Amino acid sequence: GIVTYSTDADCTRAVVTINGIAFLVDVKSAVVTELALPSPVIDPRIDRSGRRICFVHDNAVWVHDLTGLASTSAVRITPTETSPHTTWGIADFIAGEEMDRTRGTWWTHNGSALLVQRTDVSEVAELVIENPVDPDSPMMTRYPAAGTTNAAVTLHRMGLDGSQAEINWDHRTYEYLVDVITDSHGELLVVQSRDQRRYEILTVGPDGSTNVLSETTDPEWVELISGSPARTESGQLVSVHDDHDNDHRRLFINDEPVSPIGWDVRAITGVDSQTVFFSACPSRDSWVCDLWSWNAADGLVQLTVGGWNSGTSRGGTSVISRNSLDATASDVVVTSAHGIHTVESFAEAPSVTPVVYRVDSDEPHLRIAVLFPQGQLPSQALPVLLDPYGGPHGQRVVNAGSAFLTAQWWADQGFVVVVTDGRGMPGSPSWEKSVKDDLASGVLDDQVSALELVTAKFPGKLDRSRVGIRGWSFGGYLAALAVLDRPDVFHAAVAGAPVTEWRLYDTHYTERYLGDPRTQPDAYDANSLLPRAPQLTRPLLLIHGVDDDNVFVSNTAQLSAALTAAGKEHQVEYLTGVTHMTPQEEVAENLLLLQLDFLKKSLA
Incomplete structure (x- = not known):
């Protein structure tokens, strides 16, 4: 299918690829023309005039003249x-x-x-x-x-x-x-x-x-923000960076902050002439993300209220996407001089309907969502499943029903499911950067704190003698960490594609939080799961795609080897032909059933 496209400045022409073949689309007439280009065509980009496209083929860049005046075939320029x-x-x-x-x-x-x-x-x-x-x-x-x-x-x-x-x-x-x-x-x-x-x-x-x-x-790190920097039509620099005096991430026009105090900017979503569009979350309620605009004449305008929203505008046409906990699909509305149009969705309706209970804490950035079977409070205590991501950038708890589809499925299997965003995840700059040099202890403490808050909020509904945790990627690291460091709280874990030794993960991500292992080896040792292997006393299922080219399978293999050397029983499931995620429908479904079987047996 089509996953991305490129258009000219007037959006009259677009170019897309399907299976490495490029197609030119006349947007007004809906006429589609296959382009005679060497295949596979990678990342085609049309210029503003709509006269030429560039693309990558055979590790080189080529240019094709769509008018046929300069050349009827593509020309290599590198x-x-x-x-x-x-x-x-x-x-x-x-x-x-x-x-x-x-x-x-x-x-x-x-x-x-x-x-x-x-x-x-x-x-x-x-x-x-x-x-x-x-x-x-x-x-x-x-x-x-x-x-x-x-x-x-x-x-x-x-x-x-x-x-x-x-x-x-x-x-x-x-x-x-x-x-x-x-x-x-x-x-x-x-x-x-x-x-x-x-x-x-x-x-x-x-x-x-x-x-x-x-x-x-920045003494910790400079956070990269989507859409930043940009420029207005008059040439003003638009950027997002941290306002340390107020502990907010703010929108700046040249050197002047313009976004409101009490909100943290998540992204610049567009610049239309002199108007800047950006998304931001209120610091006291970061479940919510709203769309804002700013220009010198009108100042700040809040375009949405509540929900999890985004949008942009170009040439006087705006597109706003709204989400809420009450719906599992986005409401996308296009507004232009021709009127207001709601974009119809043809996505299949999900088989579950999430019912999300919110639990608040004294720390506004600690976001906690709870789901029960069929959305109803149970008559007796049920086993508990923590389902976090837990790592930087990966906010799970948002005001959108679609974010909780898998969590509701787990709840419907007979669990009280707790989804928590802890420190290091999106929030204020100080909250995000509190994990500097330590991706383990504080992150795990937040999961335990959330469990305590949920237990107090719903007395008699959680069986604290049967608490499991599952996660993928950073969440897999967190799940394994939980049973290794806090077996008094967690009784079984499923760790999918976990980073088990941070020296094995990439430069940009890992060095941002833990520094360079050549100069800060102690930070890497303290955050590694490998030295913790002798501590395992609870059931642990490790899952990893053999073809994972992001978190390499050596992470799971090394932890498994350390556990075996320590005489610690555990289970490992290697997925052949699977990379970091599992887009294959049958694999994804069977993987859920495998985890369900493991957790039910382990928490029986």
Whole structure:
């Protein structure tokens, strides 16, 4: 299916790919034309005029003239590389996994040139993922684990007239290319230091030179915010960063904060001429996320109230998506000069209806949701299942029914399900950064505190002698940590795709919280599950996709080996042909049933 698209400035033409084949869509007439391009076509981008597209094929960038005036076939614009470890136009692993940047090409505003990322992974450690089903076909990948060498990333201006210039900045200090922004005022480059405490926005000259437009520093780390930076039509710099005096993450226009005190900005969602659109959560109720706008004439305008909402506007047409706990589908409304239109959803109706009970605490950022079987308070105490993610960025407790579909399914199997967002998860800057150097103790303490609060809120409804916990990725780490460190509270755990040793996870994520393992080994030792293996006294099920190229299966294998060496009984389920997540429908369903069987037996 179609997962993304690119349009010209007027949204009259769009380009999409299906199975590596590019199609041009005339939006007004709905005529679709297959483009005769070398396949597979990766990440096609149409320029503002709608005359040309660029795309990646065979690790190189190509340009195709849609008018047929310049050429009837695509033209390669990047140099031929002899090394198989060098690519053009493709985002590096860290950009895609940790910076939310999936592109490596950017048209200049007038369409006369492209800014293109070149990536060299020859110095990045090579890892091999063995396939037990097909041992003759191992997968080789380059992975920058904490404390090791990152990919060498450079940026180049490739003119359609054949000119080329490398964009220059201080690579030694600013190792990470965060983003590139092109608009009528030129090009902006966003870079970040390896320790993530320094962040610069640079202007780019025609010859590839750069100048500092803005610099941000932070003693812990500079948080990257979706949509930031941007510029208004008049050239004002729009950005989001931390207001340490008020402990809020705020929207800034040039150097002036404009978002309201008491709200933490989550994203810049769009800039329409002089108006900036952004989403923000009230600090005292971060279940809620509302859409706001700002411009100099009208000031701040709150566009939604309550729920979990977002939206944007361009050319006077706005799109607003609203969610609430009472609905499992988004309500998407388009407003323009032609009227108001509700976008119809053809998604299949879910088989469960979440009924979410809210539990408040003295700490407003500790968000706790509780679900019971069929949404009804039980007549007797039931076993408890904590179902957290628990890690940075992964907010689970939001004002949207769709966020609790799986949790309600678990509740309907006979559990009281508790979903908690603790410290380190989105909230105020100090709340998020309280996990610096410690991803274990405080995060686990918050799960225990939430359990105590829920027990007090619903007396006689929770069987505290039967408490399980399940999680995936960071949640898998947290689940295993729970039975290792607090067997007095947790009686069984399912740990899916867990990071068990943080030295095995990537540079950008891990070093942000724990520093460089070459200089801070104690932080890594303190947060590792491997030394805790002899502590296991409760049932533990480890699950991991063998083809996981994000949290490598070696994490689970090393913990299993440590448990075996300590004489600790445990279960391991390796999933062949499965990566970090399980999009395969049959696998996902059977995986739930496997976990259910394990938890019911373990908590019997």
